[in-house]
Amino acid sequence: MVEGEDAYHLLKVLRLKEGQHFIVSDKDCTDFICEAVDTREGSIKAKIVKSEHNRAEKAYTVHLLNAVLKGEKTDFVLQKAVEAGADKIGLFYSVRSEVKYDKAKAEKKQRRWEKIIYEAAKQCGRGRIPALTLYPTFKEMLASCADRGEDVIFAYEEARGDTLRTALEQSGDALCFIVGPVGGFDKEEVRMAKAAGAHVVTLGNRILRAETAGIFMLSCCVYEKEL
Ligand code: SAH
Numbered sequence: 675m676v677e678g679e680d681a682y683h684l685l686k687v688l689r690l691k692e693g694q695h696f697i698v699s700d701k702d703c704t705d706f707i708c709e710a711v712d713t714r715e716g717s718i719k720a721k722i723v724k725s726e727h728n729r730a731e732k733a734y735t736v737h738l739l740n741a742v743l744k745g746e747k748t749d750f751v752l753q754k755a756v757e758a759g760a761d762k763i764g765l766f767y768s769v770r771s772e773v774k775y776d777k778a779k780a781e782k783k784q785r786r787w788e789k790i791i792y793e794a795a796k797q798c799g800r801g802r803i804p805a806l807t808l809y810p811t812f813k814e815m816l817a818s819c820a821d822r823g824e825d826v827i828f829a830y831e832e833a834r835g836d837t838l839r840t841a842l843e844q845s846g847d848a849l850c851f852i853v854g855p856v857g858g859f860d861k862e863e864v865r866m867a868k869a870a871g872a873h874v875v876t877l878g879n880r881i882l883r884a885e886t887a888g889i890f891m892l893s894c895c896v897y898e899k900e901l
Contacts, residue, residue, distance in 0.1 A: 676717060681718050695707055703801040703802060704726075708721065728799070728801025730800045731801040732899070734849065736850070737763070737822070738888050753793075754794075756795050757794060757798045762805050763791070764806070766811070769863060770858060784808060815852075822848070825841075830875070833875050836873060839898070842898050851888060
């Protein structure tokens with residue numbers, strides 16, 4: 675039985691009719707192909723036709739840590755990051771962040787951001803819903819990296835030498851990308867990231883916007899690993 679917003683989306687937006695198939699995910703990489711049997715009550719009674727392994731999930735994991743950006747720019751990053759395959763997303767405040775939400779606003783934003791992630795995951799057929807964490811400081815965000823054992827790649831426009839490609843070649847299958855705010859990272863933040871073992875890299879000779887850099891890194895990663 676499918677109810678609530680998902681039923682509304684299937685019936686009113688996608689115009690699902692009785693007898694037609696749709697996919698339900700268990701959010702743990704199994705998809706169920708279902709047939710709508712009864713749609714009369716605004717909900718969907720369905721029968722499972724078959725189950726299969728979700729194809730959108732992959733053999734490596736990638737975690738995007740992006741500075742919180744103003745207004746809809748953060749929404750954009752979340753939506754596109756899910757499409758590009760991010761498995762986890764973290765947002766953090768950095769020294770040069772233009773925004774900082776109080777507790778009530780942050781909770782409201784968190785709900786909105788989780789909804790954006792859920793909708794994006796559904797739309798692009800993901801088998802898992804990426805989790806979202808909001809870190810109060812750069813330091814806490816960096817400390818959390820040490821606990822997870824991921825290979826951390828830190829995008830810094832003033833990095834000379836190592837490129838994203840070099841870092842990807844030297845990394846394993848649990849990756850983490852860190853992207854700064856509109857004003858860029860502070861020198862002390864770069865020093866802390868290096869000290870924590872992050873691979874500081876350039877994304878090329880053009881300066882990308884703060885809302886572009888993470889998606890750009892994820893796209894390069896997909897190209898290297900999947901295409
Ligand atoms: N400090 C810059 C712009 C920061 S761009 C300025 O104001 O001129 C925002 C973020 O995107 C940076 O913190 C960095 O993480 C990432 N970024 C953008 N272009 C990049 C590049 N060419 N190489 C590496 N990182 C880049």
